[in-house]
Amino acid sequence: MPQAISIPDEIAAFNDEIVAIRRDIHQHPELGFEEVRTSALVAEKLESWGIEVHRNVGRTGVVGVLRAGGGNRSIGLRADMDALPLTEETGLPFASTSPGRFHGCGHDAHTAILLGAARYLAQTRNFEGTVVFVFQPAEEGLGGARAMIADGLFERFPVDEIYGLHNSTITPHGHVHVSPGPVQAGADFFDIVVTGTGGHAAHPHAARDPVVAAAALITALQSIISRHAPPRESAVLSVTSVNSNVSYNIIPETVHLRGTVRTLDGPLKARIAERIRAVAAGVAVGHDVRVEADVRDAVSPLVNSAEHAQAIADAARAVVGDESVTTDWRPSMGSEDFSEFLAHVPGAFFSLGHHGDIPLHSPRFFLDEGILPVGSALFSRLVEERLKPAG
Known part of the structure; x- marks a missing residue:
């Protein structure tokens, strides 16, 4: 009792x-x-x-x-x-x-x-x-x-x-x-802006589609944890927001992503931030768009x-x-x-x-x-x- x-x-x-x-x-x-x-x-x-x-x-x-x-x-x-x-x-x-x-x-x-x-x-x-x-x-x-x-x-x-x-x-x-x-993880917050060239959804070849680039970036970001964080270290990366144009027939100029990283180790948190910027730069080259990644140290x-x-x-x-x-x-x-x-x-x-x-x-x-x-x-x-x- x-x-x-x-x-x-x-x-x-x-x-x-x-x-x-x-x-x-x-x-x-x-x-x-x-x-x-x-x-x-x-x-x-x-x-x-x-x-x-x-x-x-x-x-x-x-x-x-x-x-x-x-x-x-x-x-x-x-x-x-x-x-x-x-x-x-x-x-x-x-x-x-x-x-x-x-x-x-x-x-x-x-x-x-x-x-x-x-x-x-x-x-x-x-x-x-x-x-x-x-x-x-x-x-x-x-x-x-x-x-x-x-x-x-x-x-x-x-x-x-x-x-x-x-x-x-x-x-x-x-x-x-x-x-x-x-006992509690440190946190980074990130904002990523993917900028391409907008156009008509029926003619994607005439645009540089930031939506497709953003989708590739979201997938690539997940590999940071699975391939760059030691298996015995706890780390989480979550994309929590994706915003762009809401029309059915317009390829937008920009897509905004935001999210957070959580780790129990300060140096690992810093390495993950570096990888986010590197992955963003690689997607920019691969999709011929501009990607600006702002990663901020929020909490230790x-x-x-x-x-x-x-x-x-x-x-x-x-x-x-x-x-x-x-x-x-x-x-x-x-x-x-x-x-x-x-x-x-x-x-x-x-x-x-x-x-x-x-x-x-x-x-x-x-x-x-x-x-x-x-x-x-x-x-x-x-x-x-x-x-x-x-x-």
Whole structure:
């Protein structure tokens, strides 16, 4: 029988308010670098609990700083705030009021969880040192972590270690997954424009058809993974969009392709990017068209420190019990830009399971709010253990 989850009385007492905050954010979702309302709400709550607040870090990010005792060590805790460009189809009474914007990845819950931990730690102050609460914008592929780092995040708010979490529907409620080493893939995004000469579909010999060239390019791109990535290395290349003229009888001038590459190895990711450009150049010659390939480094692979993954596991066992902690997390080919923080500061990232079987990024995704106090308790326990008062 799994051990009962241990939630501090203080967190249980104000959990209804944390749930209300999450629903407010859910009802008013904002896309990356547009989190003006969300940031203001976060800052207001932090200030009301006596936490030092810094706004507009990395454009729309918020940083809270809480000090206690005389310790000189510091810990960073991070939550992301942005929504997805989706229209919600859950039918919830607090569903999104903005068509085309939806918290379909649970970032509203991550923000509420970190606010819950901030309130508890500000109330109890059972630690010695500094906690830096990082509320990050634009996690969904827009580079919010890099924006905060470029804005001097770690120079202005230095931390010795940093932690983050993500909700999960593939593990049971309250189950924590954390492991050392690579746990999330790095990502590149690519845009490719194939330009030929348009013409009448009945006379293709008089045109240089970019559609046929694009089709050949899509097929050729798949060979990069099968013939250039080592068999024991995980790598994925997906073309996710093909756009051209919509008429039946016109050969278009251009075709636009876009897609993504995911790998767990940084050097391999760079080699695949080189091959995309080389394959594109070869197709251009073979089909007598022009091909412009823009491949962009979006997110680095996420690699957990062994020490800090163990710290999460230890804290989690105290909150959710031994049977609800797994430390052999199989790497995911999904990406998470918390990796950018880990490139500068050691730390670890973990997943927290909850009820439900609808996957993330679905317009019908439904988050189990029962994990809100669990996540707050996990973050809080982590701080209290890592910044434990002497004696």
